[in-house]
Amino acid sequence: MNNKIRVGIVGYGNLGKGVELALKQNNDFVLKGIFTRRDTSLIKTNSKIIHISEILNYKDEIDVMILCGGSANDLPEQCPILAACFNTIDAYDNHSKIPDYFNMVDDIAKESNKVSLISIGWDPGLFSINRLLAQAILPKGQDYTFWGEGVSQGHSEAIRKINGVKYAVQYTIPIKDAIEKARSGNNPHLKTREKHKRTCYVVPFDFDHTDAIEKEIKTMPDYFLDYDTTVHFITEEDFVKNHSKMPHGGFVISTDINENNHRQKMEFNLSLDNNPEFTASVLVAFARGVYRLALEGKKGAFSIFDIPLSYISPKSGKELRKELL
Amino acid sequence: MNNKIRVGIVGYGNLGKGVELALKQNNDFVLKGIFTRRDTSLIKTNSKIIHISEILNYKDEIDVMILCGGSANDLPEQCPILAACFNTIDAYDNHSKIPDYFNMVDDIAKESNKVSLISIGWDPGLFSINRLLAQAILPKGQDYTFWGEGVSQGHSEAIRKINGVKYAVQYTIPIKDAIEKARSGNNPHLKTREKHKRTCYVVPFDFDHTDAIEKEIKTMPDYFLDYDTTVHFITEEDFVKNHSKMPHGGFVISTDINENNHRQKMEFNLSLDNNPEFTASVLVAFARGVYRLALEGKKGAFSIFDIPLSYISPKSGKELRKELL
Numbered sequence: 001m002n003n004k005i006r007v008g009i010v011g012y013g014n015l016g017k018g019v020e021l022a023l024k025q026n027n028d029f030v031l032k033g034i035f036t037r038r039d040t041s042l043i044k045t046n047s048k049i050i051h052i053s054e055i056l057n058y059k060d061e062i063d064v065m066i067l068c069g070g071s072a073n074d075l076p077e078q079c080p081i082l083a084a085c086f087n088t089i090d091a092y093d094n095h096s097k098i099p100d101y102f103n104m105v106d107d108i109a110k111e112s113n114k115v116s117l118i119s120i121g122w123d124p125g126l127f128s129i130n131r132l133l134a135q136a137i138l139p140k141g142q143d144y145t146f147w148g149e150g151v152s153q154g155h156s157e158a159i160r161k162i163n164g165v166k167y168a169v170q171y172t173i174p175i176k177d178a179i180e181k182a183r184s185g186n187n188p189h190l191k192t193r194e195k196h197k198r199t200c201y202v203v204p205f206d207f208d209h210t211d212a213i214e215k216e217i218k219t220m221p222d223y224f225l226d227y228d229t230t231v232h233f234i235t236e237e238d239f240v241k242n243h244s245k246m247p248h249g250g251f252v253i254s255t256d257i258n259e260n261n262h263r264q265k266m267e268f269n270l271s272l273d274n275n276p277e278f279t280a281s282v283l284v285a286f287a288r289g290v291y292r293l294a295l296e297g298k299k300g301a302f303s304i305f306d307i308p309l310s311y312i313s314p315k316s317g318k319e320l321r322k323e324l325l
Numbered sequence: 326m327n328n329k330i331r332v333g334i335v336g337y338g339n340l341g342k343g344v345e346l347a348l349k350q351n352n353d354f355v356l357k358g359i360f361t362r363r364d365t366s367l368i369k370t371n372s373k374i375i376h377i378s379e380i381l382n383y384k385d386e387i388d389v390m391i392l393c394g395g396s397a398n399d400l401p402e403q404c405p406i407l408a409a410c411f412n413t414i415d416a417y418d419n420h421s422k423i424p425d426y427f428n429m430v431d432d433i434a435k436e437s438n439k440v441s442l443i444s445i446g447w448d449p450g451l452f453s454i455n456r457l458l459a460q461a462i463l464p465k466g467q468d469y470t471f472w473g474e475g476v477s478q479g480h481s482e483a484i485r486k487i488n489g490v491k492y493a494v495q496y497t498i499p500i501k502d503a504i505e506k507a508r509s510g511n512n513p514h515l516k517t518r519e520k521h522k523r524t525c526y527v528v529p530f531d532f533d534h535t536d537a538i539e540k541e542i543k544t545m546p547d548y549f550l551d552y553d554t555t556v557h558f559i560t561e562e563d564f565v566k567n568h569s570k571m572p573h574g575g576f577v578i579s580t581d582i583n584e585n586n587h588r589q590k591m592e593f594n595l596s597l598d599n600n601p602e603f604t605a606s607v608l609v610a611f612a613r614g615v616y617r618l619a620l621e622g623k624k625g626a627f628s629i630f631d632i633p634l635s636y637i638s639p640k641s642g643k644e645l646r647k648e649l650l
Contacts, residue, residue, distance in 0.1 A: 021584060025465050099647050124650045126458065126591075129634055131649045133451065136610040136637045137603075140350050249590075259346060262598035264606070265574075266451075273587035278462075281589070285461040305635035305645050309454055312461045313630075320630050322424050324456045325449045 004030040005291045008062045008086075010052065010078060012036045012043060014246065015091065016068035018280025020047055026284055028314045032062050059085050063294070064287045066090075068280075076101065083108045083116045083301075087294045089287050091121040091279050098124065106301035115294045116301045120286045121279040122270055123147070125304055127252050130268040132305060134254030138264060141256030144182040146174035146195060150248025150275060158223045159200055162216050167203040167236065169243045172196055174251065185255040185263040197228045203239045248275035285312040329355040330616045333387045333411075335377065335403060337361045337368060339571065340416065341393035343605025345372055351609055353639045357387050384410050388619070389612045391415075393605075401426065408433045408441045408626075412619045414612050416446040416604050423449065431626035440619045441626045445611045446604040447595055448472070450629055452577050455593040457630060459579030463589060466581030469507040471499035471520060475573025475600060483548045484525055487541050492528040492561065494568045497521055499576065510580040510588040522553045528564045573600035610637040 005028060009016045012034050023029050033048040040049040050058075065082055067090035069075050075092050082088050083105050092101055098119055109116040119125065127145060134143040152172045159168035178195045181188045200217060204210050214231045217224055234243075249271040256264050272278045286304070289311040293302065310317055315324075330353060334341045337359050348354050358373040365374040375383075390407055392415040394400050400417050407413050408430050417426055423444055434441040444450065452470060459468040477497045484493035503520045506513045525542060529535050539556045542549055559568075574596040581589050597603045611629070614636040618627065635645055 024584070095650070098650050099643070102646055119650055128650045130593075132634050132638055132645065133610075135649070136613075136634075136639075137606045139639075258599075258602060259349070260599065260602065262602055263596075264598060264603050265596040266593075267595075268455075268591075268593050270592075271588075271590040273589060274583075274585065277583060277585065277587055278589050281462045285458075288461075303635075303642075303646055303650055305638075305642065305650070306633045308631045308633050309457050309461075310628075310630035313457055314461075317628075317630065318424070320457065321427055321628055324460070325420070325423050325444055325453045325628055325630070 004028055005288065006030050006032050006061060006063045007287060008032050008055075008058060008065045009034045009047075009068055010055070010065055010082065011068035011074060012038070012045075012049075013068065013070075014276035015280055015283075018274070018277040019066050019068055019283055020045065021277060022281045022284040025281075026314070029284065029287070033058065055082070056085055062086060064089060064290045066283055066287055068283075076104075079105055079116065079118075080108050083114055084112045085114070087115045087290050089117045089120055089283055089290050091125075091283060092119045093121060093124055095124065102301050102303065110300040113299045115290050115298055117286060117290045117293075117303070117307070118301055119303055121282050122272075123250065125279075125282055126268065126270070127250065128304055130252040130254070130266070134252065134266055138254055138256035138266070140258075141254055141264070142182075142187040143252060143254040144190065144195075145250065145252050146179055146182070147250040148172035148174050148196065148248065150250070150272070151246050155198065155200075155223055158220060159202060159217055162213055164205050164209050164213050165202055166205050167239050169201050169239070171199045171201075173199060179251060179253070182251075182253040183255070183265060183267070185257055185265055187255065187257070192226045193228060197230070198224060200229065200231045201234050201239060201243050202231060203236050204233055207233065245273070246275045248272050248278075288312050288314065329353055330613065331355050331357050331386060331388045332612060333357050333380075333383060333390045334359045334372075334393055335380070335390055335407065336393035336399060337363070337370075337374075338393065338395075339601035340605055340608075343599070343602040344391050344393055344608055345370065346602060347606045347609040350606075351639070354609065354612070358383065380407070381410055387411060389414060389615045391608055391612055393608075401429075404430055404441065404443075405433050408439055409437045410439070412440045412615050414442045414445055414608055414615050416450075416608060417444045418446060418449055420449065427626050427628065435625040438624045440615050440623055442611060442615045442618075442628070442632070443626055444628055446607050447597075448575065450604075450607055451593065451595070452575065453629055455577040455579070455591070459577070459591055463579055463581035463591070465583075466579055466589070467507075467512040468577060468579040469515065469520075470575065470577050471504055471507075472575040473497035473499045473521065473573065475575070475597070476571050480523065480525075480548055483545060484527060484542055487538055489530050489534050489538050490527055491530050492564050494526050494564070496524045496526075498524060504576060504578070507576075507578040508580070508590060508592070510582055510590060512580065512582070517551045518553060522555070523549060525554065525556045526559050526564060526568050527556060528561050529558055532558065570598070571600045573597050573603075613637050613639065 033050040065086040155170035251269040289307040358375045390411040480495035576594040614632040
């Protein structure tokens with residue numbers, strides 16, 4: 001490719017900052033601007049900061065808009081507006097709502113003749129690919145996804161909403177014994193409680209009222225009730241010092257025992273010091289795919305399953321076959 | 326898909342038998358015949374066995390021909406002939422010659438308006454995908470491929486050609502310390518000798534002449550000279566009992582430490598009781614991709630990098646997004 005891919009970043013939280021960082025490592029891109037709802041004068045960066053109200057003025061200057069907002073509120077609101085004018089990519093990760101989100105974006109992008117690649121990252125994303133490979137290659141086998149050890153933003157937020165909680169972080173921890181059972185190839189049935197445990201670090205406003213908080217956490221349906229949950233109450237100082245990082249990771253393990261009694265195991269795993277920075281790196285690589293689909297005249301919504309992986313590499317097909325095949 | 330994908334198998338060695346087995350687990354395929362150079366009356370199977378001399382009579386009855394011959398001699402001879410009449414898929418694995426093989430097949434398949442998917446399996450294949458992902462997502466990182474513990478057919482054959490050798494098998498063994506160094510994220514430089522060792526089990530015709538055989542193995546350039554190689558001389562009985570299996574596997578490990586000093590690690594690994602049966606399972610899954618590319622009117626040679634992974638699943642895009650994304 002002779003021309004650099006012109007991108008914009010929408011949202012300058014952890015993910016947006018990660019994309020800005022990742023773009024520096026990929027010289028086939030040029031960052032045209034970071035679009036934010038905040039007061040642009042308060043943001044420190046060497047990149048060009050633009051208020052989001054001006055975004056539609058950049059229709060002809062940006063090949064791919066990288067949407068870095070949250071899945072709960074930002075993306076469902078922003079993506080429909082932006083997909084009407086730009087090729088987009090996002091990391092929409094609300095698994096149960098992905099089909100609806102895809103359909104909504106698909107309608108808009110087909111109308112606007114643009115490409116929208118949704119739900120890119122590691123889960124959904126790289127883990128999804130590995131689940132697909134597992135089921136296509138070993139159709140009678142069993143696949144297991146484990147998450148962590150790492151910070152779950154959703155669970156941390158759920159705790160923060162509890163009365164009396166000042167700060168909170170929740171670590172999802174895969175249970176080693178379950179991972180080994182999954183790897184064993186005996187296709188074990190693993191219950192929710194057997195796969196992961198949850199450990200919470202909470203800064204209360206008042207250390208005299210921790211019992212009520214702990215009870216509310218441990219009995220919260222969906223989030224904590226079905227798990228062995230441990231709650232530690234700590235000081236703000238401890239919290240800032242020891243719980244400000246965003247590690248994560250996980251495992252997709254697939255096994256099969258075939259008719260000849262041969263055990264075959266596939267495993268993909270990630271160990272990440274910084275979750276949003278890694279997701280951002282995946283977004284940037286797949287932004288190449290958006291660009292190439294758009295160049296081909298494709299339109300509508302796409303997922304990671306729809307993109308030939310050659311499209312995410314800056315290398316030519318010839319180079320890829322020679323160096324990586 | 327309403328119609329079953331009609332496939333043929335060319336070659337009935339370990340790989341062809343593996344494809345026959347894998348097809349039984351995938352009910353969207355129908356096996357129309359196994360084509361062989363051997364005397365068809367001597368082959369035991371419930372599938373239809375056809376002499377390869379009749380293969381061109383089946384032009385209209387087969388959607389995808391699954392080529393299960395060896396890379397050294399069979400595929401370079403068979404693929405050009407068959408790509409002129411059939412959509413094909415193969416597991417061509419002579420890495421250094423892949424670009425030439427691809428170009429040769431590409432010319433023929435473009436002329437015949439057919440699709441030929443080459444070099445499908447786990448390496449080349451799934452490992453190649455993971456190297457591509459690693460380099461696209463972590464462009465400043467480092468990726469390492471380890472093979473084993475498993476039987477290398479090429480190395481075993483090299484030993485068998487030595488004077489005085491009756492049977493031989495060679496195990497490629499990745500060195501644990503090197504795997505841990507690769508996982509560490511410190512981007513170590515690992516020499517050939519540091520990554521793998523080689524262990525050989527040899528049945529000699531005469532146990533009095535093992536010294537010469539051992540010396541010839543250990544000094545063989547490319548194959549053994551650059552490795553720590555151990556040679557065990559064993560009886561034919563021991564060989565048949567303990568060294569008739571075909572296990573294999575390996576690791577693709579990719580790490581990066583970014584500007585914020587965050588370490589990110591991706592790893593894909595396989596542990597296979599039976600190498601050809603797993604390669605066969607990959608071939609069958611990707612035969613769906615060949616069929617779909619052909620339905621779209623595509624023509625020419627393709628590699629694993631060129632196929633959207635949704636094409637290898639029997640599930641619809643809608644099902645994939647709902648269940649696996």
